[in-house]
Each structure stands twice: as C-alpha cells, then as structure tokens.
Amino acid sequence: MSPSWEEPDGCWAVGDRDQEQLPFSALLEDSAEDLYENAPCGYLSTLLDGRIAKVNQTLLQWLGYRREELVGRKQFSDLLTIGGKLYHETHFSPLLQMQGGISGIALELRTADGSRLPVLVTSTVKQDSDGQPLLIRTTLLDARDRRTYERELLRARQEADLERERLQRLATTLQRTLIPPALEPVPGLEVAAQYHFASPDEVGGDFYDLFPLAPGRWGFFMGDVRGKGAGAAVVTSLARYTLRAAAVSDPVPVTVLANLNSALNREFQEDEPRFCTVIFGLLTLDGEDMGFHVVLAGGGHPPAVLLRADGSADYLPTPGGQLVGVVPDAQFTTAAVELGPGDTLLLYTDGLTEARTPDPGGRYGDEALLEFARGLAPTSAPGAVEALNELLDSFGEGLDDDTALLAMGVPRAEHEDGEETGAERR
C-alpha cells in the first residue's frame, strides 16, 4: 500500500492503521490494473505522431470500439468531430508541444455509431530519462452534464445581452416621449434645441418644451428632475403635463411654478420626495419692434443666459427661487427681459456647467460658461446650440450627466417675412 493514499487526509489513528491496513491494502493491490481499465474516466496513451498506443476499457465503452480497432490503427484526432479535429490541429497540439501539457479542453468525441460525446480533455507529454518526449498521456472526462450547464450559461448570457438591448431601446423610446419631437414654430423667432444623453441605459431627467398659449403668446420651460431611471421619468412626465396645463389656466410664470410645486408635493408626499429645478417663461410678441417680451420664473434652476445683439452676454438671474416639489409653499422669483433682433436667450441644464474638466476635481462652472457666451455673442439660436454642442463634445467622458439645451433668438432685421420656423436638431 502506498503511503500517499493515506497521508493526505491523515485521518488514520496509529492504532487503527494496523487493523485496517490488511484488507485495505489487499483491495488496492487487486485494483491497479482494474483502476486503469475501469476508471471513471477515459485513459489514452498516444505516440508523438498521434497514433493510439494504449486505451482503457472505459473509453472503449464510451466510444463503442474494440481495442484492436484503435490501438496502432487510429490517431487521437480520428476520434474527434470535424470541428474538434480542426481545433486539435490548430490549438491543442501546438499548445501541448509548447507547454508540455494542456488541461480542461472541451472537445467532442465521435463514437462508433456516429453519436457525439462531449468530453473534457487533459494531456501531458511523458518524457524519457533524457528529457526527450516519449508519449502523450490523455485523460478524458465525460462532460455531458457540464456541457448542458455551459449551454445554459451561454444562453443566459445571450438573453441578458438581449435584455440589455431591449432596456436601452425602451429607455431611448421613453426619453423621446419626454422631450418634444418638434418644437412649435414661433413666427419671428428662431428656436434650436438639443438633448445630450449621458447613458443609453437610463432615462435622464432633463426636459423642455415650447408651446402656444394664445395668439402672440407662447410658454416655454427647461427643467431637470433629480435622479435617473423610471422614478425620474415619472416626475418628468408629471412635470411636463402639469406645466403645460397650469400655463393654460394661468400663464403668470410664478403661478405656473407654484401649481407644479403643489402637484409634486401632492403626488409624492408619501414616497421619497421627488423634486426638480425649472425655469418657466412666457413669450409675448411685441409687434412694434419685431421682438418679444419675456418673463421668466426660476425654481432652483441654473440662470438663463442672454446673448445680445451688441455682443454682450449676461446671466438673467432668478435668485432665491427654491427647488420645485420640496416644500409646500416654495417661493419663486421672476425676471423680465426684452428680446430684440439679434438677441438670443439660452436655457440649459447643469450637465453643462457640472461637466468635469481635465483638472482634478474640476468642473466647467458658471464663469466659464459666461466667458464662452461672451465670446459667442452676437449669435443666433442655431448658432448658439451648434457652438454648445461642440463644447459638450469637447468634454468627452467629462460629460457625465444628461444635458439639454434650448435657445431662442430673434433674427436680425433683414428677416421681415415672418416665416422663420423653429429649427430643431437632435
């Protein structure tokens, strides 16, 4: 009896050993040949040229061959399926020669009756006393069960990939419903908008719209719901239709925001609080000088930027405006401005100003945006959005939140036909 059989687990007490040793030893001595022939795995020895030199009974049974049909007559690769044969010649055999061994390779055997048997193959090169390769020893394990599990795993992974694609499509579709497919044309006003998605997997929380209220009067808004995903989408959807409905019943901007605030407080009272930042504006056509009178109300949203015809640019502060949906009696502030020919009003979400810059911990920031706007003015609505698109692209990976842009500009005086239509690009 070889000591190596009992040493590793070391569970034999010295006293027990003498008593147990005799019958145990007899069993093992009896089984040396039997262990090879009837082991629970296939054994195969091949010469270096691949010819089969020795094979055990287990493998013969699996294959349905008689010993004399294989030994000296066939090569290991003859026992493989076509795909297995190609793999054997192009991967298995070179690796075996380079490494002296290869383990756990999944192949399929072709049995005598033509059926396939999945196996896991391990081979080592036995060397002679001079270190020269002598023969190849191969062990084959029945891998039918394992193959089934692996197929299942592969299938599950393919399904997961499909699900992810489906989710992305769903998120993209949902997102499209939250921003208007096309903005309502406003005579005498150029409009441009853009939505930058930070992630294809999630619905972002930015939203905007521009819509007619009465002859010569339009409402518009730009907002950002905190958070992402389905929860944010619910708030976004509620905010959008509440803003539009509230504007119809009473278009005074602070009143519109107060109504949205009430709705959000009512709807999400019990749940985790849901809130957003919004700028709501009212555009009134000023027929005499081809311009518009704009009243803005801000609720915690980054201030709009006015890029004037004279080349100057400034924020339109709506200070002190509170987040919408946090407290029942939130206060909102108003700003008013005249939008004349050559002036452009820009609204955006904080994805722009919060974009990471190459400096460690650096963010793009309000000052940089103002500098950028001053360099840009005077411009037009499409011009402003185009320039900002380039700016956003330049952030690359630094743009980690969704960003929406909405620009409205009165064309310079030469456009007197009143046929300017909203230009929107996606």
Added chain:
Amino acid sequence: MDVRKRNRVTVSGRDSGPVVMLAHGFGCDQNLWRLVAPVLEERFQVVCFDHVGAGQSDVSAWSAKRYSTLDGYVQDVIEICQELDLGPVTFVGHSVSSMVGVLVAAREPKLFDRLVLLTPSPSYIDDGDYRGGFSEQDIGELLESLDSNYLGWSATMAPVIMGNPERPELGEELTNSFCRMDPEIARVFARVTFLSDNRADLAEVSVPTLIAESARDTLAPREVGAFVHEQIPGSELVTLDATGHCPQLSAPEETAEAIIAFVQGA
C-alpha cells in the same frame, strides 16, 4: 495607425542578413516560431508579427469587415513590409498565412524575394478531382462547430466567455495564452481559414516558391502539397519528416534547415 504596434512586429537576428518574415496561421501567435526563429536569427534578420486579433496584437484594430476575408490580412502584410522598408523579404507563411503570402506575391510581387509555404492548403474542401481533405458532408459540421462558437474554447476562452478578463482567477492567465483569442474573432478567422478557396490564385505567383509540407498532416494531406507544387510554376516541394500541421513545433530543426537552404539558394 502604428502598424508595428497593431501587429506587434518584432525584428531580431542579423541586421545585415537577408530578411525572413514569419507569419503564423490560425490558432496561436508568433510564439509558434520560437523553436525555429533562434536558428534563423544566426543567419538572417527575422521579422515576426501577430495577426490582428491574435497574441498581443492591437485587438481594437480588428473589425469583422476588414478581417472576414483574407484581404485584410493581405493588406496588413503589405503595410508591415512598407513600414519596415527592409527591401524584398523571404515570406514564410504557415497554414492560412501561406495563402496570405500567395495573395501578396500576386498583388505586390516586388515585396517578396522568395516565398515559403509551410503546410499550405489552398482549399480544405474536396471539389471534383481536388482532394482538400474534407468532404461536402463535413462542411455542415464544420460550419456548425464554427458558429456554435463553443468547441474547445472552454479552457482557452474561459475568461473571455465569462466576460471577466480582468479576473484571471476565472481562467488560468498564462496557460494557453499563446492561443487565446476572442471567440468572435476566432470564429471569423476560422471561417476565413477553412472556407477560403485560393486554388486559382496559385498560378499568379511568380517569385521563387518553396512548399514545405508535413509528412503526416491531417489538415493538409500530401495530395494538397502536390497540388500546390503543381499549380505554382517552378516551385520546389520538400516533405518534412514531421507529424501534424505545425512542423515548426514538431520538427523545428528540419523546418529551419529547409528555410535556410531555400533562402541561401542551395
């Protein structure tokens, strides 16, 4: 595009000697030449490279479009030759790369001094009198095994299949790494390798050509070597006393000797 980085081009051996370029086939990478290259380096300048998608090539340079025919590989060899600018080389192509060599020789003959085709097969599929080694019946199974993307890959591909290449404990990191390839890339490369038919291109080769076949090769049997020899005008044929499709591993001395004798015009 950094061609040297893309194909992980390595140059070794004697600066002033004739240039021998070694191109590996489907399966592993330039490591396949490791027993032959040192012998050649004593006499020649030796250029090795990995095909895009294999070994330590720049995998990001791989695209199904470029590499779903041999043209992408042909273009790569032409670009490597132009980038290195070492003058006409002796191109040694193993297995599918022998056909890459044939196509480059036909398109840009001035790039090659000589051509060595190691265990070449212009087509693996039997067709009329032509014996490629695989019957029509085999083709269905062949295609299925390529498409199932499954056979044999378990150990070599485990980290990739698991999608966790950054977690080597899910697969042995070093073992089998010479022959590791993304399963999708391997599938496309296998298709190109085993389904291309380049028999008609052989007659276009005008540079001196040596066909070095293996005496016992189940993928490229001796009839195929004879066919290639017959089709390439003025070619030489040697039969290496080797077993298997990779004589550069199973009979490296003989393989190196055959290349040396041919390059030196003996």
